[in-house]
Amino acid sequence: MADLYLKNATVVDVRNKVLKENQCLKVTDGKFAACTEIPADAKVVDCEGKFVAPGLIDAHVHLVWDGRSPDPMTDTVVDGDFVSFARGCENALRSLKAGVTYTRDVGSCHDTAFPLAESINRGIVPGCRIIPCGGAIQGSYGHCPMIGTICDTEAELIAKIKQLKAMYVAHKIAGPHWIKIMASGGAAGLEDVGPCMYSPKELETIAYEAHRLNMKVAAHALSYDAISKCVDAGIDTIEHGAEMTPEILQQMKEHGQTWVPTLAVYKMLAESRGVVADIIVDKSELVTIKQKASFAKAMEIGTNIIMGSDAGSANFGPHPSGLVEMLAMEAYGMPKDEVLRCSTVHSAETLGIKNYGAVEEGFTADFVILNANPLTEGVSAYMNELVCVYKGGEPV
Numbered sequence: 001m002a003d004l005y006l007k008n009a010t011v012v013d014v015r016n017k018v019l020k021e022n023q024c025l026k027v028t029d030g031k032f033a034a035c036t037e038i039p040a041d042a043k044v045v046d047c048e049g050k051f052v053a054p055g056l057i058d059a060h061v062h063l064v065w066d067g068r069s070p071d072p073m074t075d076t077v078v079d080g081d082f083v084s085f086a087r088g089c090e091n092a093l094r095s096l097k098a099g100v101t102y103t104r105d106v107g108s109c110h111d112t113a114f115p116l117a118e119s120i121n122r123g124i125v126p127g128c129r130i131i132p133c134g135g136a137i138q139g140s141y142g143h144c145p146m147i148g149t150i151c152d153t154e155a156e157l158i159a160k161i162k163q164l165k166a167m168y169v170a171h172k173i174a175g176p177h178w179i180k181i182m183a184s185g186g187a188a189g190l191e192d193v194g195p196c197m198y199s200p201k202e203l204e205t206i207a208y209e210a211h212r213l214n215m216k217v218a219a220h221a222l223s224y225d226a227i228s229k230c231v232d233a234g235i236d237t238i239e240h241g242a243e244m245t246p247e248i249l250q251q252m253k254e255h256g257q258t259w260v261p262t263l264a265v266y267k268m269l270a271e272s273r274g275v276v277a278d279i280i281v282d283k284s285e286l287v288t289i290k291q292k293a294s295f296a297k298a299m300e301i302g303t304n305i306i307m308g309s310d311a312g313s314a315n316f317g318p319h320p321s322g323l324v325e326m327l328a329m330e331a332y333g334m335p336k337d338e339v340l341r342c343s344t345v346h347s348a349e350t351l352g353i354k355n356y357g358a359v360e361e362g363f364t365a366d367f368v369i370l371n372a373n374p375l376t377e378g379v380s381a382y383m384n385e386l387v388c389v390y391k392g393g394e395p396v
């Protein structure tokens, strides 16, 4: 692949939240490199008047689900794994085209996200990069069993965690490696949100086994019971996390744990009376109220937050949803440039994705060219002013 040069670029430094004007960027072997002078016969893109910013990273998606459906969970059962895989291909490409260049898939039927990630990595199908957690580990009568694996005993938990590690190896996925558990019920189902699905000892076993195998754990946790037990057990990211107390947020800050709030999906469900079952609307209204308060508190305390959307959820609209989530983060009071940082370089660092999420020397050249400044205009620059997307230095 020939080197690519971007001249007259205004680079969006998402780490320091500043613009760097009049930059020359060189992309060689898919990575940003130092640019000295542009050779006469070089491939050059003139970025005069435009902004070069990193691709977005969504830490919570379900690529096998289509959010235009009222019931994507049942769709995976009716359609089967082959159609679900094809849907995953479509959604990964939709994400990439919209500037979401990296995702963490936190639940797929029969671990479908593994072959999906491998197929994209090998260039068999085009799409965003994926950390595939595989099926979400959960107890019987859990949340979304259609995209999960039932593990009720410690022996089953340990066996499944080892199997997931083996799948990362078999599918040649270099890392980082994450697994997902369902620690409480959900708002989008009919089950009780309440009690934690696993005992403290079982949660410790999950964290121990995963960490021992150099993997990290994301936990779906909405109730205080589930959140507090997961945080105590050393789970790495708390997904959704409605009932967060100031003490929990402080504890997470001290122990380097992260909250992935997924605000927009619950806001949407809370506003869907008449469209979805009343019980789901009722539960979502409660979640939304609690999330709003917890989000403000987390920012005040300084708890680590990264962007995750729950893309693919029922009635949430087509992939990607990360941009909608960023809008919700802005609406709930996070400064626009901080939302951008939490959706790019900070997300990459938290997830352990090395050298992604910034337009910096040595970083993988997953970037967008925009007509507006996303530090001041926020996510609307990605939504409305997107000129083009590059993955690994190649135009999409």
Ligand SMILES: [Zn+2]
Pocket (backbone or CB within 6 Å): 060, 061, 062, 106, 107, 310
């Ligand atoms: Zn989810």
